[in-house]
Amino acid sequence: MKKLKTLALLFTLALGFSSCNSENTEQTDGKWRDLFDGKTLxxxxTVMGAATFEVEDGVIIGTAVHNTPNTFLITDETFGDYIMEVDIKINHPSSNSGVMVRGQFNQSAREGEGMVYGYQIESDPTDRAWSGGLYDEARRGWLYPLDLNPAAKSAFKMGEWNTYRIEAIGNEIKSWINGQEVAYVVDDMDKSGFVGLQVHAIYDEAHVGEKTYFRNVRIQTEDLEPMPFEGDVFVVNTGYNKLTNFEKEKGWKLLFDGESSEGWVGAYKETFPEEGWNINDGVLTIQGTDGSESTNFGDIVSKEMFSAFDLAFDFKISEGANSGVKYFVTLSEGNTGSAIGLEYQILDDERHPDAKNGRDGNRTLASLYDLKTAEKQARFVRKPGEWNQGRVVVHPDNKVQHFINGVKVLEYVRGSEEFRELVQKSKYNIWENFGEAAEGRILLQDHGDEVSFKNIKIKTLK
Known part of the structure; x- marks a missing residue:
């Protein structure tokens, strides 16, 4: 009897194992398709550069070649909506890499040598640690640098295999590394394209022969089930005045609805300006006049007051333009001209003379106007006529950060000794407790130049 019971138990376990194994096989083989067969390419x-790709022990090995452009191994097939995974290993800081998502190729570019461009999920082995961020290769540059999600900078491990998960579904692109949520971008520039693996250009002969490794390249294209983000991850949305459900759940709201002036009034006024500020096609624009400060149509301010908050806004300047986004505006000073407040400077640094005024560049784009200089690189700033994204984060402990196109360019603490010293050296030293109000309004400045705004969104921080 004991023997029969044992046999019955073993038979039951075998059936259970068989059932589980069948379910796993159906999930894996039914949804996932290998893009790399583990043996051949x-x-x-291979397009663009002269770096080499070969297969060894089920791994694609890309080898760096001196003085050649970025090299891409791209699929013959193109894809629209999909979920993909790939393992990447990098051993040397020179071996920058990435995965092209809905990649594009212009065969006629570069005198017929061709050009790869489009979305790329980054592999960044340097101390900057922007792996998993989204870079728009050979087009707009960084869309999602990891200054927007610093918690994810530790996800990528040098010298180890890193599993990337990438979702490109509709106009949303999301990335994970080793299970860590990294980037979330809403953009509709490319709806389909190839998958590509990159070996970056090198110009130091000492790095010749450094290798980048790829394996387990697989994709889902049907019955897609997106993986929801759980963390409080910032979303970059290049569209027009719409929030994702994820943003709404995390407490974001629009300050400009794209259709009306609801929520805004003229500074020191009861109503919105009757002229000068125009709303067309989801864009709020201040009309250009003579370049003078707040003497034409006037600034506008939010009706609502804020204390600790995360404020993001897209802006587009005309050539030579000057403007600003102010915060902690109380309208209590009784001054003439522009209302008083801390200012995220908006300026054409190359053409407007104010860039050379102030101290050490503290009146340049994204600076805390007349107080603290934005430490930025020109390559992260888009030219007049193109949309830039500004961001101001005021933490509950009064730490304040300015960003331009996702890159943090300055930080300070309201009310600190350092802050008060900066105020004493500035044009604001005549105002008692300048910039230290407990709450205030958001202000968009009329400085006599044409400047446009969209995607003005804010989240209260606690």
Whole structure:
């Protein structure tokens, strides 16, 4: 009897194992398709640079070659909506890499040598640690640098295999590294394209032969089930005045609805200006006049007051323009001209003379106007006529950060000794307790130049 019971138990366990194994096989084989067969590069081709790709022990190995452009191994097939995974290993800081998502190729560019461009999820082995961020290769540059999600900077491990998960579904692109949520971008520039693996250009002969490793490249294209983000991750949305459900759940709201002036009034006024501020096609624009400060149509301010908050806004300047976004505006000073407040400077640094005024560049784009200089690189700033994204984060402990296109460019603490010393050296030293109000309004400045705004969104921080 004991023997029969044992056999019955083993039979039951075997059936259970068989059932579980069948379910796993159906999930894996039914949804996932290998893009790399583990033995050959069938279905792939190399474009642009002269770096080499070869297969060894089920791994694609990309080897750096001196003085050649970025090299891409791209799929012959193109894809629209999909979820993909790939393992990447990098051993040397020179081996920058990435995964092209809905990648594009212009064969006629570079005198017929071709150009890869489009969305790329980054592999960044440097101390900057922007792996998993979204870079728009050979087009707009960084869309999602990891200054927007510093908690994810530790996800990528040098010298180890890192599993990337990338979702490109509709106009949303999301990335994970080793299970860590990294980037969330809403953008509709490319709806389909190839998958590509990059070996970056190198110009130091000492780095010749450094290798980048790829394995387990697989994709889902049907019955897609997006993985929801759980953390409080900032969303970059290049569209027009719409929030994702995720943003709404995290407490974001629009300050400009794209259709009306609701929520805004003229500074020191009861109503919105009757002229000068125009709303067309989801864009709020202050009309250009003579370049003078707040003497034409006037600034506008939010009706609502804020204390600790995360404020993001897209802006587009005309050539030579000057403007600003102010915060902690109380309208209590009784001054003439522009209302008093801390200012995120908006300026054409190359063409407007104010960039050379003040101290040490503290009146340049994204600076805390007349107080603290934005430490930024020109390559992270888009030219007049193109949209830039500004961001101001005021933490509950009064730490304040300014960003331009996702890159943090300055930080200070309201009310600190350092802050008060900066105020004493500035044009604001005549105002008692300048910039230290417990709460205030958001202000968009009329400085006599044409400047446009969209995607003005805010989240209260606690």
């Amino acid at each position: 069938d279905g792939w081709k």
